[in-house]
Amino acid sequence: MKYPLSILSEEHEHILKNLDSLENVLKTIESGGLNQKIIEELKRISENFLEADKHHKKEEDALFPLLQRHGIVEPCKVMRAEHEELRKRKRELRKLAEQKNLPESFKIKEAGSFILDVLRNHIDREENVLFSMAAQILSENELKEMKRMMDRIGYCSFNPLE
Ligand SMILES: [Fe+2]
Ligand SMILES: [Fe+2]
Secondary structure, three states, X not given: OOOOHHHHHHHHHHHHXXXXXXXXXXXXXXXXXXXXXXXXXXXXXXXXXXXXXXXXHHHHHXXXXXXXXXXXXXXXXXXXXXXXXXXHHHHHHHHHHHOOOOXXXXXXXHHHHHHHXXXXXXXXXXXXXXXXXXXXXXXXXXXXXXXXXXXXXXXXXXXXOO
């Protein structure tokens, strides 16, 4: 993937790993393994998801405006709406992981499965459609502009740039 789109792709790799961890936690809960240790793991996972907000913000403020300039409007609108919905669910998941008593497993399952399905699909479309289009249509100057904007927003702790 062309630089600096490659940075966003690298962040996707980290997010996908976190999704795998979430899937494992959901499977454990499904088979009746809900306990404090699993909740600790869920807390760690939900912190990682919230840390990835910076990734979505970089897409929203550094990439989508450039694509929109090239007439790619609707897909960016859809992606923004999904980010918004995912932010809500990620906060919900952290709240469940942080509550004093063991949360009800169906609530974890509900928020968790949503994040799992929507975010995996979302990343897949970004990688295979949006980023590929961006790599083709953005000029060298636009890619530089994108990188400057990304620097201003900052990077995720799981994928520091330096
Ligand atoms: Fe996105
Ligand atoms: Fe993304």
